[in-house]
Amino acid sequence: MLKYLWKISLFVALLVLSGGAITSEITHAQSSPEAVTCEQEVVVQADDWLSKIAEKAYGDVLAYPAIAEATNLKNTEDESFAQIENYDLIEVGWKLCLPSVADAETLLDFALAAPEVTPSESEPVSTDVGRLVLATTTSTENSGLLAAILPDFEAKYGASVEVIAVGTGQAIELGENGDADVVLVHARDREDAFVDAGYGVNRQDVMYNDFVLIGPEADPAGIKGMTDVAAALTQIAETNSLFISRGDDSGTHIKEQTLWQATGLPLDEVKDLEDPEKITYKPQGDWYQSIGQGMGATLTIANEQQAYTLSDRATYLARTLEGIDLVILVEGDSRLFNPYGVIAVNPELHPTVNAEGAAAFIDWMTSLETQQLISEFGVAEFGQPLFVSDSAAWNAAK
Numbered sequence: 001m002l003k004y005l006w007k008i009s010l011f012v013a014l015l016v017l018s019g020g021a022i023t024s025e026i027t028h029a030q031s032s033p034e035a036v037t038c039e040q041e042v043v044v045q046a047d048d049w050l051s052k053i054a055e056k057a058y059g060d061v062l063a064y065p066a067i068a069e070a071t072n073l074k075n076t077e078d079e080s081f082a083q084i085e086n087y088d089l090i091e092v093g094w095k096l097c098l099p100s101v102a103d104a105e106t107l108l109d110f111a112l113a114a115p116e117v118t119p120s121e122s123e124p125v126s127t128d129v130g131r132l133v134l135a136t137t138t139s140t141e142n143s144g145l146l147a148a149i150l151p152d153f154e155a156k157y158g159a160s161v162e163v164i165a166v167g168t169g170q171a172i173e174l175g176e177n178g179d180a181d182v183v184l185v186h187a188r189d190r191e192d193a194f195v196d197a198g199y200g201v202n203r204q205d206v207m208y209n210d211f212v213l214i215g216p217e218a219d220p221a222g223i224k225g226m227t228d229v230a231a232a233l234t235q236i237a238e239t240n241s242l243f244i245s246r247g248d249d250s251g252t253h254i255k256e257q258t259l260w261q262a263t264g265l266p267l268d269e270v271k272d273l274e275d276p277e278k279i280t281y282k283p284q285g286d287w288y289q290s291i292g293q294g295m296g297a298t299l300t301i302a303n304e305q306q307a308y309t310l311s312d313r314a315t316y317l318a319r320t321l322e323g324i325d326l327v328i329l330v331e332g333d334s335r336l337f338n339p340y341g342v343i344a345v346n347p348e349l350h351p352t353v354n355a356e357g358a359a360a361f362i363d364w365m366t367s368l369e370t371q372q373l374i375s376e377f378g379v380a381e382f383g384q385p386l387f388v389s390d391s392a393a394w395n396a397a398k
Helices: 010-014 050-058 061-075 101-112 138-142 145-157 168-176 188-196 229-238 251-263 295-305 313-320 355-365 368-376 392-396
Strands: 038-043 095-099 130-137 159-166 182-185 200-215 243-245 267-271 279-283 288-290 309-312 327-330 337-345
Touching: 038 050, 050 061, 050 095, 061 095, 061 101, 095 101, 130 138, 130 168, 130 355, 138 145, 138 159, 138 295, 138 313, 145 159, 145 355, 145 368, 159 168, 159 355, 168 182, 168 188, 168 251, 182 188, 182 355, 188 200, 188 251, 188 337, 200 229, 200 313, 200 355, 200 368, 229 251, 229 327, 243 295, 243 309, 251 279, 251 309, 279 288, 295 309, 295 313, 309 313, 337 355, 368 392
Parallel strands: 130 159, 130 182, 243 288
Antiparallel strands: 038 095, 182 337, 200 309, 200 327, 200 337, 267 279
C-alpha cells in the first residue's frame, strides 16, 4: 500500500480533456503499484511548480499527480528523492521522478479507484454525543455538504450539531478560544500551526477539491484557458479588470494571497489592528475590491458586477444552480489544490469542550461509510462529486 496516497485534483479525476496526454477512468479498488521507473529525473528550480513541470514534460498540466506519486514511491527506496505531501508546495533543490506515460496512467488508475463500501443503516452507537459545536469553513455549508451528511452522524451518535460556518481563520480562532469542539477547515499551514501551538489534537485528512479562477464569459482580461494562475492574475491586474476578494481570512482568501505573492506584483501589506503580526497582502488599485464576506456573498457580488474572483469549485458549482452565470476561466494549476482537515480542540487546554463528541465526529467523518457519502455528494446534480474523499481509511481500502 502506498505510503503517500494521491491528493489528485477533482478536475483530473472527472473532467475529460480533449487532446490530453494522459487519461484515466474511475474504477473500483485494484492493487497499488509497487515500483515505478523514472523516465526523467528533475531537480526543482526557482519558479517551478508541479503542473508547470508536468506541462513541460507531458504537454498536460493535469499530469502533475503522476510526478508526485512516482516521486513518493521512489523516496521509499531512495531518500534522495523528495517526499511530496502538499501538491501546491515544492521546494528548490528537490529531486523529482517523472514516470513514463504508461506508468503515469497506472498510477492514475489506482488513484481514482474507489474502495468497495457496504452501506450500513444509521443504527445508534453506544456513544451519546449530545450537543457538538462544529466550526467550519463556509464552503462545507454553502455547497450543501453538511446538510447532506450530518443527519447520519446525528442519528448514529445521538448528537445535535451546531454548525458555525465562517472563514477558516475565524473557525480556527473559535477553536483557540474553546468556543468550538471540533473544526473542519482548509488551510494546511494554519491547521498545522493550530496543532503545533497546542490548541488542536488529532488532525485528520478528510477530502479535497480545487480552487478555480472564475469571471464573466466576456473575459475582458483575456485569461481563459491559461494554465498558470499567477500569470492570469497578473493579466487581470495589468488590464485593471475588476476583481472581488473575500478579504475575510478564510482558506480561500489565504490561498488568494499566496497566489498574488507568486505574481511578483507590488503588493500592499496591511497589518491587523488587533494582531500586528497578522499581515494581509493585496494588490494596488481600485480594480481590486476586498469585501470581507463569505464565498456565497462574494460570488453574488462578483456575478452582479461581472468581476473576477477565486472560488472553491464546490461552492461555485452549487451556486450555478441559483443562476450565477460566471464561468471557470483558469483551472488545473497544482497551486490551486484545496485539501480539508478535521481537528479536535484540545481538552487539556479547554476542559469544557465535548472531547468525546469531537473524537466520535472525527472517527465518523473519516470512516468508509461517511467517505462514501462525501464521494457521492453532487453526482446527481452535476455528474461529478463536489469533493474527493481522502481519509486514511478510504485510501487504505483501495
